[in-house]
Amino acid sequence: MENIAEEVLKGNRLALSRAITAIENEHENATEIMKTLYPHTGHAYVLGVTGPPGAGKSTLTDKLAKEYRQQGKTVGIIAIDPSSPFSGGAILGDRIRMNGLTLDEGVFIRSMGTRGSLGGLSHKTADAVKAMDAFGMDVILVETVGVGQSEVDIVRAADTTMVVLIPGMGDDIQAIKAGILEIGDIFTINKADHDGADKLATELNMMLDLDGVEKDWRPPILKAIASQNIGIAEVVATFQKHYDYIRSTGELTARRTERTKNEMLDLLDGRIGSYVRSKIVDNGKLDAYVEDIKARKTDPYTVVEGIMQDMLK
Numbered sequence: 001m002e003n004i005a006e007e008v009l010k011g012n013r014l015a016l017s018r019a020i021t022a023i024e025n026e027h028e029n030a031t032e033i034m035k036t037l038y039p040h041t042g043h044a045y046v047l048g049v050t051g052p053p054g055a056g057k058s059t060l061t062d063k064l065a066k067e068y069r070q071q072g073k074t075v076g077i078i079a080i081d082p083s084s085p086f087s088g089g090a091i092l093g094d095r096i097r098m099n100g101l102t103l104d105e106g107v108f109i110r111s112m113g114t115r116g117s118l119g120g121l122s123h124k125t126a127d128a129v130k131a132m133d134a135f136g137m138d139v140i141l142v143e144t145v146g147v148g149q150s151e152v153d154i155v156r157a158a159d160t161t162m163v164v165l166i167p168g169m170g171d172d173i174q175a176i177k178a179g180i181l182e183i184g185d186i187f188t189i190n191k192a193d194h195d196g197a198d199k200l201a202t203e204l205n206m207m208l209d210l211d212g213v214e215k216d217w218r219p220p221i222l223k224a225i226a227s228q229n230i231g232i233a234e235v236v237a238t239f240q241k242h243y244d245y246i247r248s249t250g251e252l253t254a255r256r257t258e259r260t261k262n263e264m265l266d267l268l269d270g271r272i273g274s275y276v277r278s279k280i281v282d283n284g285k286l287d288a289y290v291e292d293i294k295a296r297k298t299d300p301y302t303v304v305e306g307i308m309q310d311m312l313k
């Protein structure tokens with residue numbers, strides 16, 4: 001393929017797939033691809049779907065995608081969850097049945113592995129989102145497992161984040177509340193066919209109140225039974241409400257500005273880090289410095305100052 005990025009912009013699916021592979025593998029042409037795609041980004045509405053393993057995130061994502069397709073919107077899906085690979089069951093399944101074997105051109109699904117550091121994964125995910133955005137997807141769903149800091153970073157690529165919880169989590173909710181309360185714009189209690197959904201909703205409500213800070217947007221708590229397609233339309237309607245809210249208040253712009261800032265700083269950190277590694281780690285200089293420091297011939301502060309001065313020359 002001559003020019004992957006140009007082909008992505010023309011709507012070539014194979015090119016989109018290759019672009020994301022280049023991003024994922026940190027291929028040397030990934031930066032050039034991103035440079036070409038970047039001016040064409042910023043149109044998609046990016047939704048994060050996060051929560052503990054087995055909560056039904058993939059099932060929900062699948063049903064949400066199908067709902068958006070029925071509204072005529074194109075949908076990109078990025079699934080970061082090695083424990084339960086995304087099957088695309090409902091969206092692809094129905095369409096395959098409807099149109100023989102032709103796949104729905106309006107959907108693009110990509111799983112991304114957690115090979116390498118999760119930190120690296122958050123910027124790869126952000127770039128994969130941009131590739132799908134430039135390709136022309138109206139809505140991009142990012143499914144990520146867990147509630148730790150790395151997942152929070154991944155979710156930062158989203159305009160709106162939905163946290164999926166399930167009844168019967170007991171004390172778990174205490175353990176994860178610090179992280180989830182901050183990142184959730186919307187909470188969905190899935191598996192509402194199980195006992196305890198109302199209890200969990202009450203607990204969650206209390207926690208959100210305890211938060212204390214008066215906010216214009218009080219995260220709604222929804223209930224769903226994803227496996228039975230129950231509550232999906234309400235989730236989509238609530239996403240729309242949140243989108244309208246962040247758009248009208250300037251919050252969307254603020255979030256995207258913050259994201260751009262962080263992306264730039266991450267890029268710089270990464271570049272400076274690799275520069276330093278190439279200058280002092282890979283060639284064994286670091287070991288030599290360490291020997292000198294151990295022998296008290298010099299100290300870490302002087303060495304680092306010297307390295308910085310060399311770098312800035």
Ligand SMILES: Nc1nc2c(ncn2[C@@H]2O[C@H](COP(=O)(O)OP(=O)(O)O)[C@@H](O)[C@H]2O)c(=O)[nH]1
Nearest residue numbers: 053054055056057058059084190191225226227
């Ligand atoms: N009972 C019940 N099971 C569900 C519901 N939603 C999903 N599941 C099932 O829960 C399991 C885990 O779902 P999955 O979407 O892979 O969860 P993920 O790990 O959060 O992505 C699967 O067997 C689903 O069929 C639901 O609303 N009720």
Ligand SMILES: [Mg+2]
Nearest residue numbers: 057058081084
């Ligand atoms: Mg999953």
